[in-house]
């Protein structure tokens with residue numbers, strides 16, 4: 111679809127990833143008129159190629175409430191359509207004495223924030239999770255941890271958003287934004303005018319806010335992932351790591367997805383996304399240490415993708431400072447899992463001026 | 479990390495010829511191949527443990543294999559080269575060890591893969607590819623079936639049929655889709671510049687005639703029937719545009735159907751290395767751009783044989799030598815070597831012309847899409863049918879990348895080798911554009927599926943773990 115040059119729309123969301131689509135969905139359900147623009151294929155960046163771990167227990171304490179809300183939303187939405195969502199519960203493992211200390215501290219801290227997770231070690235752990243290797247000394251367990259296969263989720267979420275009455279326009283890059291009372295978004299196929307702009311452009315969000323004269327110090331992680339051949343089902347929980355360097359799960363089709371934020375090479379400007387050989391080896395080694403059975407599997411594909419992370423790794427969610435009518439959501443570590451909740455809060459902020467959860471620590475103003 | 483003057487991927491005719499040229503001129507070579515035995519597809523050997531007295535002794539193969547004992551050659555069988563992590567470096571993995579090797583020049587001679595085409599029944603037990611049939615006979619001394627139909631397109635069908643006959647099978651028919659004519663052979667005969675190849679081509683044809691094997695041209699298999707395995711094969715006339723005349727169907731009983739629709743160069747490694755490619759159906763589809771010296775657009779990276787462009791064994795042998803010579807000339811630019819290269823280039827030209835002539839004679843119908851019914855699986859790993867794809871591709875809006883991620887086509891064990899070409903044909907036809915002009919999905923490592931445990935041998939510096947699991951790790 112090619113929107114008319116000069117067309118005026120109430121709200122334009124820039125970016126058709128999990129964040130932009132969730133925001134659009136909740137805005138549309140609140141009766142708002144919304145159009146989503148994407149420079150490429152919708153769901154074609156981070157949201158389409160990420161590990162899909164939805165883990166409560168790995169979250170920063172300041173994000174636990176947001177994550178719990180997000181899991182509620184994932185589950186509610188998955189009730190009516192197949193988002194590749196599965197609530198398996200999760201284990202967060204520790205592989206050395208130092209890591210055991212870190213894990214215990216983290217569990218205690220989460221307890222103080224009102225989230226209790228079981229802690230198991232030694233024999234008790236290996237009885238509970240028999241496929242873990244002997245190198246795993248201890249783990250915390252969360253019954254809420256889950257995953258969502260991005261490939262299954264994408265088409266279904268896109269359909270839900272369209273059905274809610276939102277236009278999703280692909281291959282329409284926003285190249286400049288000019289204030290004109292509202293805003294005029296310049297794209298290669300003509301300009302679109304709107305009252306409200308939502309920046310949900312993943313790693314390009316800083317680039318867009320800069321079009322409005324606001325510089326945000328957002329960072330880019332280039333995360334690598336590896337998928338194995340399909341085999342019989344063994345891994346009945348998602349696996350994460352206290353140091354943040356492993357994520358592992360087995361999808362219903364039997365393939366195992368291995369990640370952990372090991373850094374590949376590339377940058378969003380050129381679009382290059384490459385592997386780093388040594389980092390990949392570290393990733394596979396730690397995976398094989400935690401689940402030795404993985405050694406017997408063939409790997410089919412490794413790739414890297416971009417993740418936008420704020421310097422403090424907390425969501426950058428709220429009003430763009432000094433720009434009336436411009437909102438942004440990006441920068442949270444694990445933005446896929448948080449997508450639905452970030453979308454809900456942003457939609458509430460736009461329609462009601464306030465949010466159901468406190469969002470002060472996410473205010474973009476902290477970064478400028 | 480290991481280092482060597484020349485790293486060669488593939489111990490078939492092209493790779494072995496390159497290796498010999500290089501070691502005889504004083505260079506060190508590391509030669510890696512994922513088979514346990516050297517020889518590649520053409521000179522495929524029986525496993526060492528086999529004690530058959532009638533082991534075929536191929537004089538040319540024996541001579542090629544001599545290089546394997548050369549002190550400057552390091553040969554790694556059962557070894558998958560799975561990535562090109564940086565320019566001039568290959569990543570390899572074998573049960574005996576894995577790691578990286580740095581080389582002044584890299585020669586990729588990775589051979590070809592069968593180009594399967596879906597049609598109703600193509601996934602039935604008893605339906606195999608021409609390459610698969612050759613492997614069973616040459617590499618395992620196993621006869622794929624007793625009553626065999628050989629079908630598809632291209633000279634490989636004749637070779638496959640001949641091997642089946644030698645293995646004791648009855649070949650019911652060779653079904654060639656090209657609207658081949660008798661005068662084709664006389665046209666071939668006019669190509670006086672390659673008599674040895676010509677003799678060979680004619681001998682295939684004559685041997686088939688002697689065995690009274692019907693050679694049906696302008697026909698294609700429209701369905702393979704049977705439960706639980708193949709029992710019969712239906713064939714029908716096909717015109718040069720791919721139209722099928724379903725009013726005149728013949729059914730042949732068979733317990734094995736060997737399908738060959740030509741070969742496609744295994745370009746995974748040149749893709750991963752970032753070489754530029756172009757699409758040329760005559761050369762097997764995607765093929766790396768190469769200079770006369772067979773160097774790709776990545777300096778120091780050469781590619782030869784069927785792994786670069788389908789051309790057969792003679793061309794593979796000559797190209798292997800050429801690439802090694804070119805790499806050698808980079809080091810020792812002397813008149814003698816220049817002269818050698820000049821002569822070799824003329825030889826390559828002649829072989830190239832023969833290839834063009836053969837391709838011309840066997841020119842297949844423009845498309846085989848009409849053979850595929852909506853229920854036919856196009857991607858057998860993820861079980862995606864034409865119906866499912868056709869529905870999504872109906873308005874022509876969805877590209878290959880999008881269709882791949884919505885259906886999971888090409889994400890299974892075959893990594894797309896069996897299905898991407900069909901998807902491309904489908905999308906290009908719907909859009910009325912050329913296959914070459916489509917956006918293809920990115921190629922990802924590993925070049926071939928590789929055991930995770932096999933990748934872990936190389937000693938590398940210990941990792942630096944993040945202090946805080948949440949904070950950014952990139953820049």
Ligand SMILES: Cc1cc2nc3c(=O)[nH]c(=O)nc-3n(C[C@H](O)[C@H](O)[C@H](O)COP(=O)(O)OP(=O)(O)OC[C@H]3O[C@@H](n4cnc5c(N)ncnc54)[C@H](O)[C@@H]3O)c2cc1C
Pocket residue numbers: 124125126127128129130147148149150151152153154155156157158159160161162163164282283284285310311312313314315318332333334335357369414415416417418439440442443444445446447448
């Ligand atoms: C390999 C990897 C693994 C990960 N694993 C996990 C995980 O297990 N769990 C988890 O919770 N998170 C994970 N993440 C992080 C997560 O993927 C991201 O935080 C999340 O997907 C971000 O979603 P988004 O909608 O903000 O951005 P994106 O999905 O990147 O969407 C942004 C969109 O904006 C579009 N856009 C950009 N510029 C413009 C423009 N000028 N005009 C129009 N459109 C534009 C882009 O084309 C893109 O489609 C992972 C990330 C990576 C890379």
